[in-house]
Amino acid sequence: MKKSFLILASLFVSSFALASPISNAKAAEFGLHRVERLVLQKKAEAGFLAHLQGMTIEPLVHQNNTDAAFKVVAYQFAAADNSRRKIEMALSEAGKPITVEVKDGGEPPVGFPVWPSANGLTLCEGAIHYILENVSSNSKLQVYFDKLSQFSISAGKNSQGQDVAVVDVVAGAADPVLKIFVKFDGTLDSVSFVQP
Amino acid sequence: MQSRFLSFIIRTLSVVLILILVGCNAHHDLTYQQRLRRKGLPLKATWAAVFDNIIIEKCLECHSPGGNGAKFPLTSWQEIIDSPLELVLPGNPEDSGLYLAVTRTDEKRMPSKGAPLSSEELHAIYQWIKDGAKAE
Numbered sequence: 001m002k003k004s005f006l007i008l009a010s011l012f013v014s015s016f017a018l019a020s021p022i023s024n025a026k027a028a029e030f031g032l033h034r035v036e037r038l039v040l041q042k043k044a045e046a047g048f049l050a051h052l053q054g055m056t057i058e059p060l061v062h063q064n065n066t067d068a069a070f071k072v073v074a075y076q077f078a079a080a081d082n083s084r085r086k087i088e089m090a091l092s093e094a095g096k097p098i099t100v101e102v103k104d105g106g107e108p109p110v111g112f113p114v115w116p117s118a119n120g121l122t123l124c125e126g127a128i129h130y131i132l133e134n135v136s137s138n139s140k141l142q143v144y145f146d147k148l149s150q151f152s153i154s155a156g157k158n159s160q161g162q163d164v165a166v167v168d169v170v171a172g173a174a175d176p177v178l179k180i181f182v183k184f185d186g187t188l189d190s191v192s193f194v195q196p
Numbered sequence: 197m198q199s200r201f202l203s204f205i206i207r208t209l210s211v212v213l214i215l216i217l218v219g220c221n222a223h224h225d226l227t228y229q230q231r232l233r234r235k236g237l238p239l240k241a242t243w244a245a246v247f248d249n250i251i252i253e254k255c256l257e258c259h260s261p262g263g264n265g266a267k268f269p270l271t272s273w274q275e276i277i278d279s280p281l282e283l284v285l286p287g288n289p290e291d292s293g294l295y296l297a298v299t300r301t302d303e304k305r306m307p308s309k310g311a312p313l314s315s316e317e318l319h320a321i322y323q324w325i326k327d328g329a330k331a332e
Contacts, residue, residue, distance in 0.1 A: 030281070037293065040300055041296070
């Protein structure tokens with residue numbers, strides 16, 4: 001009887017107390033959604049959709065679940081003077097924004113990739129969704145789900161030589177770079193792993 | 197005598213814990229089922245009317261377990277209020293993700309299937325959030 005009580009008590013406590021922080025990949029997804037929302041609200045300029053180059057995700061040491069748990073920085077392609085427009089965010093364990101700061105920089109030059117259909121942010125979103133939606137069936141994605149530290153987008157070609165967007169996803173320094181090839185409509189083309 | 201009393205206390209607490217655990221797990225489904233039975237409420241700026249007339253009708257096909265949008269569930273008031281996406285910021289419809297999602301004009305507008313929400317439906321959502329997004 002005592003044993004049953006202890007098991008039930010453990011279940012009761014765990015159902016409330018063991019809310020774990022989101023993964024780095026999920027923080028990246030929330031970061032992208034926040035950037036898009038800031039543009040919709042006209043609190044950030046539309047270049048963050050068209051000219052987004054990438055994002056960094058840094059887990060932060062924190063005490064409480066309402067403290068900043070992630071520093072997320074979205075950045076555009078660099079201007080001629082090498083400055084970049086950025087959005088710096090602090091997210092809680094659940095992914096809620098705690099602080100958001102839009103930082104000015106120069107206009108990206110005309111050389112950045114011009115996406116013919118979906119914008120750069122949507123293409124990046126397609127790549128992050130690939131990780132989130134396939135991690136449960138593909139163990140090779142687990143390291144990117146847990147430790148994604150940076151991703152960046154560029155124009156490239158798939159193995160058939162077709163034009164696609166390529167999102168390079170970095171986890172740890174020793175982990176292979178996950179290259180996610182995304183069609184211009186935002187759907188997945190293919191993936192490959194490249195040793196650093 | 198003392199051990200019988202202790203045994204009685206443990207049995208009682210176990211039953212209470214079972215009831216609480218079952219109750220917690222059933223909470224969302226129960227709310228959802230209860231709401232489904234209340235379809236037909238007139239469209240007003242209240243949670244019940246917004247949920248019954250708009251969310252059940254036009255959102256839950258995707259934004260409920262098993263749907264394409266299940267990772268952003270809209271099956272209960274609590275889930276919407278607690279969403280890390282800040283779907284609803286009470287008193288502030290312009291910055292609420294739910295209102296932004298249904299009023300945007302690009303290909304990501306919600307609902308993704310079918311026609312955009314009518315002006316009456318948009319007004320009900322707007323005013324419900326403006327009035328504090330209360331649960332009743």
